[in-house]
Amino acid sequence: MPLAKRIIPCLDVDNGRVVKGVKFVEIRDAGDPVENARRYNLEGADEITFLDITASSDNRDTMAHVVEAVASEVFIPLTVGGGIREVSDIRRMLNAGADKVSINTAAIFNPEFVQEAAEKFGSQCIVVAIDAKKVSQLGEVDRWEIFTHGGRKTTGIDAVEWAAKMDFLGAGEILLTSMDRDGTKIGFDNELTRQVSEAVRVPVIASGGVGNLDHLVDGVLKGKADAVLAASIFHFGEYRIEQAKAYMQQQGIEVRL
Amino acid sequence: MQTIAVVDYGMGNLRSVVNALNHVASKQQQVVLTSNPDQVMKADRVVFPGQGAARDCMRAIHDHELRDTILAAAEQKPFLGICMGMQVLIDYSEENQGTDCLSYYAGQVKYFGDFHQDADANKLKVPHMGWNNLTQKKPHPLWHAIEDNARFYFVHSYFLDCADAQLIAGECDYGFTFTSAIAKDNVFALQCHPEKSAKAGLQLLTNFVEWDGQA
Numbered sequence: 001m002p003l004a005k006r007i008i009p010c011l012d013v014d015n016g017r018v019v020k021g022v023k024f025v026e027i028r029d030a031g032d033p034v035e036n037a038r039r040y041n042l043e044g045a046d047e048i049t050f051l052d053i054t055a056s057s058d059n060r061d062t063m064a065h066v067v068e069a070v071a072s073e074v075f076i077p078l079t080v081g082g083g084i085r086e087v088s089d090i091r092r093m094l095n096a097g098a099d100k101v102s103i104n105t106a107a108i109f110n111p112e113f114v115q116e117a118a119e120k121f122g123s124q125c126i127v128v129a130i131d132a133k134k135v136s137q138l139g140e141v142d143r144w145e146i147f148t149h150g151g152r153k154t155t156g157i158d159a160v161e162w163a164a165k166m167d168f169l170g171a172g173e174i175l176l177t178s179m180d181r182d183g184t185k186i187g188f189d190n191e192l193t194r195q196v197s198e199a200v201r202v203p204v205i206a207s208g209g210v211g212n213l214d215h216l217v218d219g220v221l222k223g224k225a226d227a228v229l230a231a232s233i234f235h236f237g238e239y240r241i242e243q244a245k246a247y248m249q250q251q252g253i254e255v256r257l
Numbered sequence: 258m259q260t261i262a263v264v265d266y267g268m269g270n271l272r273s274v275v276n277a278l279n280h281v282a283s284k285q286q287q288v289v290l291t292s293n294p295d296q297v298m299k300a301d302r303v304v305f306p307g308q309g310a311a312r313d314c315m316r317a318i319h320d321h322e323l324r325d326t327i328l329a330a331a332e333q334k335p336f337l338g339i340c341m342g343m344q345v346l347i348d349y350s351e352e353n354q355g356t357d358c359l360s361y362y363a364g365q366v367k368y369f370g371d372f373h374q375d376a377d378a379n380k381l382k383v384p385h386m387g388w389n390n391l392t393q394k395k396p397h398p399l400w401h402a403i404e405d406n407a408r409f410y411f412v413h414s415y416f417l418d419c420a421d422a423q424l425i426a427g428e429c430d431y432g433f434t435f436t437s438a439i440a441k442d443n444v445f446a447l448q449c450h451p452e453k454s455a456k457a458g459l460q461l462l463t464n465f466v467e468w469d470g471q472a
């Protein structure tokens with residue numbers, strides 16, 4: 001009976017509301033984050049991730065309150081990302097009841113921040129989020145680079161090498177989002193996920209592109225992901241988490257039922 | 258009013274532990290997060306959590322002058338060690354080029370390794386992170402109403418190799434079998450995080466806040 005593959009619903013939070021966009025635009029409202037978290041917990045989510053998509057300082061206060069409200073009644077791991085730039089941001093979210101924080105842009109501008117954070121709080125609570133986009137052309141060897149600003153700016157950094165570096169600096173987990181797939185509902189970039197998963201020691205969460213339950217299965221079997229993250233298929237009631245787990249189990253994947 | 262002291266020695270985020278205990282505590286019980294040795298000694302039961310590296314944990318225990326308090330509490334009252342709190346109760350940890358610990362029970366804490374594999378040579382990620390089955394090795398009041406092999410949430414890179422097989426209350430499999438729960442008199446200690454293990458975890462904490470400390 002090995003370790004279960006995790007299903008992680010992700011709540012994109014803007015100004016205290018859950019929203020979901022397609023490739024970071026066309027935002028739709030998907031409700032109250034506390035209500036959503038409560039429902040996912042009852043459905044058997046293995047963890048919940050909150051992403052503060054605007055990450056202004058006002059929003060961070062709102063986010064801390066959301067986390068506080070959820071953490072007092074939902075007893076599974078909670079991760080918070082978006083706008084985590086300093087040690088004080090991490091402390092604040094952990095004090096509000098988060099178990100992990102996810103660091104994205106701040107790691108790119110200052111990789112030592114990941115090391116500092118891991119030393120201070122332990123690797124177990126430091127997730128590094130990587131937004132990657134394919135830059136190779138058809139017929140070339142696959143290559144992905146790290147993008148910032150919602151996928152608009154490239155950094156020129158190779159995504160697979162970057163993941164290995166983040167592992168080395170103390171990340172306890174990698175949250176890997178394919179910018180090409182995010183919001184498209186055509187499935188994860190499984191080749192990207194597999195290459196990153198094989199390049200690091202730590203668990204990898206696949207993200208970006210889930211449109212049906214086969215995509216979750218492929219993320220684990222083809223992408224070798226340790227966990228799969230999805231947003232819209234759960235928010236808008238297309239699938240329930242227990243349904244996703246039952247399907248994954250039928251396909252031979254170990255899950256927590 | 259009874260008190261449940263959560264020992265705060267500056268290692269890790271204890272908010273989750275306090276939240277979950279508040280959720281299961283009775284109206285006659287108060288959960289207190291404290292680094293004060295007197296308060297720990299006055300409490301009716303003690304929870305000893307911890308996260309981070311072994312050397313930092315041991316240093317923090319010394320800096321807060323909590324070593325004797327922790328060991329005295331472990332002799333006297335219902336006591337629950339969680340994660341690093343379980344690990345530092347042992348003799349010695351391999352972490353940080355070797356760290357002497359509290360020697361409440363005998364054995365060693367060891368690293369899973371950078372190239373950890375299962376029996377079929379599949380790569381296993383380290384840390385061991387996520388929900389795994391906890392196999393109960395002996396009856397204990399803290400297992401009350403928890404199914405054998407129920408899944409609990411784990412996150413750790415080092416595991417406990419207990420020298421005294423009689424103390425092993427639970428095991429987990431990750432490439433090999435390792436000790437994930439210890440029961441010694443009034444002490445119960447867990448590698449996983451009951452405060453983050455949904456229903457099974459809350460049941461275990463409920464059992465703890467009701468436990469009289471008799472095995």
